Amino acid sequence: MTPHSPAGPEAHEPDLRHHGDAEVRADGADLVDLAVNVRTGTPPAWLRARLAATLAELAAYPDGTAARAAVAARHGRPVDEVLLTSGAAEAFVLLARVLTPRHITVVHPQFTEPEAALRDAGHPVHRALLSPDGGFRLTAGAVPEESDLVVLGNPTNPTSVLHPAAAVAALARPGRTLVIDEAFMDTVPGESESLATARELPGRVVVLRSLTKTWGLAGLRIGYVLGPAPLIAGLAAAQPLWPVSTPALVAAEACSAPAALDEAEQAAHELGLRRDHLLKGLAALPEVRVHGEPAASFVLVELPGADAVRERLRERGFAVRRGDTFPGLGPDWLRVAVRDEGTTDAFLAALAEALG
Template sequence: MTGPALSTAHSGPDSGEVDLRHHGDAEVRGTDPADLTDLAVNVRAGTPPAWLKDRIAASLDGLAAYPDGRAARRAVAARHGLPVRRVLLTAGAAEAFVLVARALRARRPVVVHPQFTEPEAALRDAGYEVGRVLLAERDGFRLDPAAVPDDADLVVVGNPTNPTSVLHPAGAVAALARPGRTLVVDEAFMDAVPGERESLAGRVGQLPGLVVLRSLTKTWGLAGLRVGYVLADEGTVAALERAQPLWPVSSPALAAAEACCAPAALAEAAAAAEEIAADRAHLLARLAGFPAVAVAGPAAGPFVLVRLPGATAVRAGLRARGFAVRRGDTFPGLGPDWLRLAVRDRATTDRFVAALADVLGDPAR
């Protein structure tokens, strides 16, 4: 395998070459869902389910009281088989990136790209000069632990990675852990992977410096509620907690976190992961009918990354035909020929493929 490139992104308003704060919601903000099918945001369609809405609604009767996160924290700890002291609830995984940047001191932070851009943005906002390890398409955007500099004392990597949808072997990610280094693994999409294979959540407290971030946004459709959590050793959790404001997670979000860790909810999430895998296979099969479209992968998440010439114009053409897709040029290591597509049900995929064929001038495959 040829080595990924290493570059340095300097902090400051004009650094980084790309807009790190552009996210998929910008593609659909202010639009009527009836007019635009959303393939830009990686939240599972048809969520939250009715039973979860009921649990959240029931929590509203307690809004006069300050949030009490103890029950939700115990539920998350039990879900992962960890002591409660190794769990920290956050206002989404995005808050966790800010806490890491503010509370954990580093001399040489490195972010493995292409991946979700908020970790680098948060580190820059905290005043850091951020190194980048750029994984290459020719290598399938696969992680090579040897590409990360030995002196990097804070490393951030996604698994499965947004936007490439690549699932790195747990052994490759674990190889980055070492004394004196904080290893932050963004597992926001891991519950969309059947069996959560390659997760390191169960090794928190065993691997030195391991910090695992999880989100309840994607599988359960809770982007507007903001709920996620950190799994780490007791000292790291304590440091991150000191950097949080008081009562950072609302009572409705805490109710959702507790509910989503119940056995019935975990079974539903597992079934959803299998369904997503089947729907992704259908999407990939349909995309294979377009010679101009190259798919990164193998894909393991609820989205796929594709490269095609003139992607900017294609994105505009798809929008005119009722489909929003995520531009790829705001991810370091990609460029204007990349698009990210959320996995949806087969009927939606077939409608999308017909629109793509129309934009490309190809017959629907």
């Protein structure tokens, strides 16, 4: 497809290293955080207790055997198809260092770390920009046929679009590595469009997961990769010794248990109700437009002068994520995290003032 940007061709190169935490920490202001997509009120008390108990084990070197087995069982895969990583971000770096693709396509707008890691490793990257007019959905021909490495998110950050599993699977080809960032898939009830258990597709299909968002573990750094055993072995060989700490390994094991999965499922249902509340409030503001059908723990909005509105929201005590650092977007976009109804109502009131 022809690359598309809401404001025409990009006039600047987006800052691929900018992240939502910078919006919250800037100027040392005490702001309500709508810029970072970590679920509030986490980690839950039972998980904090499990993590605290690991302090007595820190004299020993980490052993990932139990955690790896738990993740493998959670997704119905052999253990040798699972790699535990220091957050999903490490997985992007490992893939960039280990793979030797000739034609890379990163589907944007999406999380910028995969492209940043690929560029840091010296790989040229082609950007396939999805259109807001089409709800940021995958379309036929979006990915060039010659691409032997394709990276996309599902549900996608920052658009919150959940691509059908069939549409994502259709990108798999012999000779192609398809990398799917499913960091927010556990915010979707039933994880209905996940390919985490897909093992029979052509080529190499790699799924990345994170425990950061639902469980509030951004500071702990724990994620994992699911993929063909030979590739997993190659990625593991590129890791340093003991790349994942003992507390992080315990978190991976604990959050893969049936009781934790039930809790995550309930949280996903509650999130859907809170997201509907936010969307209803945004729909009452004529200047604000939401493209597509948001499915994750955040909403991407388009509004004229969004950059200035973001600053006025800061003055009113709210931090939201700027959109112009995502390829395919520009200064008229903001990403807003879904929060409880009270926080959302206060934000909507502040947004109405900022727009006025």
